[in-house]
Amino acid sequence: MAVSKPLPERMRPDDMAHFLGQTHLTERLRSLMQASRLPSLLFFGPPGCGKSTLALLLARSTGKKYLRLSAPEAGLQHLRRSLAGVEILVLDELHRFSKAQQDFFLPLVESGELTLLATTTENPSFSVTRQLLSRLHVLRLRPLGRSELMQLAQRGAQDLQVQLSDDVLDLLAGVAHGDARSLLNLVEYVAALPGDKRNTEQIKA
Template identity: 45%
Template sequence: MEPLAAKIRPKSLEEFVGQEDLVGEGKPLRVAVEEKHLFSFVLWGPPGTGKTTLARIYAKSLNADYHELSAVSAGKDDIRKIIDKSGGLFGPKILFLDEIHRFNKAQQDFLLPYVESGALTLIGATTENPSFEVIPALLSRMRVFVLHELTEEEIISIISRTGEKMSREV
């Protein structure tokens, strides 16, 4: 049985609620999804603002070979396995690294040549200011998108949509 969070998670920008300054008409992430622009970026914001969901929507739009790791438990070997895995058949190789701020300098340095060469497109997610937590060489090769806490109206909209989805399944 699929967990509730997975069932209600938005699968497209049309279903996504909030962050209009990033995903609204003509805004940077919407344009990137619509025009299939491939680039590395950091999603910086509080928990529950859509960082993981936006990364998944972006990767899906590019038909990417998509991988998710948590910097809390992952290391160089995990990244090496992803990079060494033959790719190209499923579009670009994208790594979503949750809590990128938890990677130390050596681990971040390890990512640099792969991001630089385009062998890996990196999407980092963090609740911490990336200017202080991501090494300058890596950060200079990524765009930073700031996510804001959801408004009360946005939360109500999400709850309402969840209720509608769940009632259709019963």
């Protein structure tokens, strides 16, 4: 039996028009998508702000072969095997790589053989080597605002085909603290409750 994807993964936008937040980067992202060549980028920001989603949207916009990996799961041997024929690597949690592992990317990025779209929740000045950082354009992302979280929660409730009151949506948006992934997990949890339990008093309890 097929297992349904978690709501945060189902709600990941496949078009920039559906992406919420990071309005301070709108013009920059538009320019990147229209550029003849995508540079290597580092998306820096808190959890659930859209780092990986933006990296994937940019990778897909090029029409080139791309691969997504998570640093904790990818050693150097795995990287060498996986990158054959890959032009763009979307790498989550770059800060989890050691200095030696980060150095692996230097000649690939320098030559243009590989475009690296990496994400990190840690300050890159301390978590990324100076040599690699000098070859990446850093985009700093912000936590989602309350109105953006409310809009996302409404989308999630519609996807789950449940009615949630504005009070409940506002409560969930506050608890999520700017984290879209956390918010959608909360929406999915509340949607699974019996109808008479989907109110602020019951949820707080």
